[in-house]
Amino acid sequence: MKYCLSYLILVALAGLAGCGKSIENAEATATGTVTLDGNPLPGGVVELAPMDGGRAAFGTIQQDGTFTIATSAGVNGLDPGEYRIRVTYEPPETEDADGNVAEQESLIPESYTSAEDSGLSVVIKAGEANQIDLKLSSGAE
Numbered sequence: 519m520k521y522c523l524s525y526l527i528l529v530a531l532a533g534l535a536g537c538g539k540s541i542e543n544a545e546a547t548a549t550g551t552v553t554l555d556g557n558p559l560p561g562g563v564v565e566l567a568p569m570d571g572g573r574a575a576f577g578t579i580q581q582d583g584t585f586t587i588a589t590s591a592g593v594n595g596l597d598p599g600e601y602r603i604r605v606t607y608e609p610p611e612t613e614d615a616d617g618n619v620a621e622q623e624s625l626i627p628e629s630y631t632s633a634e635d636s637g638l639s640v641v642i643k644a645g646e647a648n649q650i651d652l653k654l655s656s657g658a659e
Contacts, residue, residue: 546642547595548587550577550650552605554625558583559654562607562626566640567633569600579607587650596642603638605630605652626654 548566552559562579566587575596577585587596609622630636642648 545595545644546598546646546648548575548577548640548642548648548650550585550587550652551583552579552585552652552654553583554654555656556653559605559607559625561610562605564650564652565604565606565633566596566601566642567604568597569602569639572597572599575601579605598642598644600641601639602633602636603640603650603652604633604636605638605654625656627656630654 550564552562552564558581559579560581560583563576564579564585564587565574565576567574573589573596575587575589577587579585589596605626607624607626609624612620612622614620630638638652640648640650
């Protein structure tokens, strides 16, 4: 299931690759961290949705909570501008002694999974190494 969601996100982003500026024009870079209640979020995806309708970008969250933003075509960097942010996380699947997969809830509140509802945004500036530090709270709704 976790691979299914990641695959769907990547397919959706790939569909946006033709929108906006060409890939050669990715003019800014962005890296960052995601924490939940002060602790690194150990996986997931950060997606930046441009407010002007350009090309979306994303970053896979590493075990230590860090990520690097890339375009949907896999090129590091993105176009300058304002972006809404969403964060998705699917817990790893675990099996019990009988081999049954146990359902687990996501660590993050559902509101963070929607760019419109997350309350997260960033302005990316051209020619800069933009830093995006997302401090999530399990108490968000």
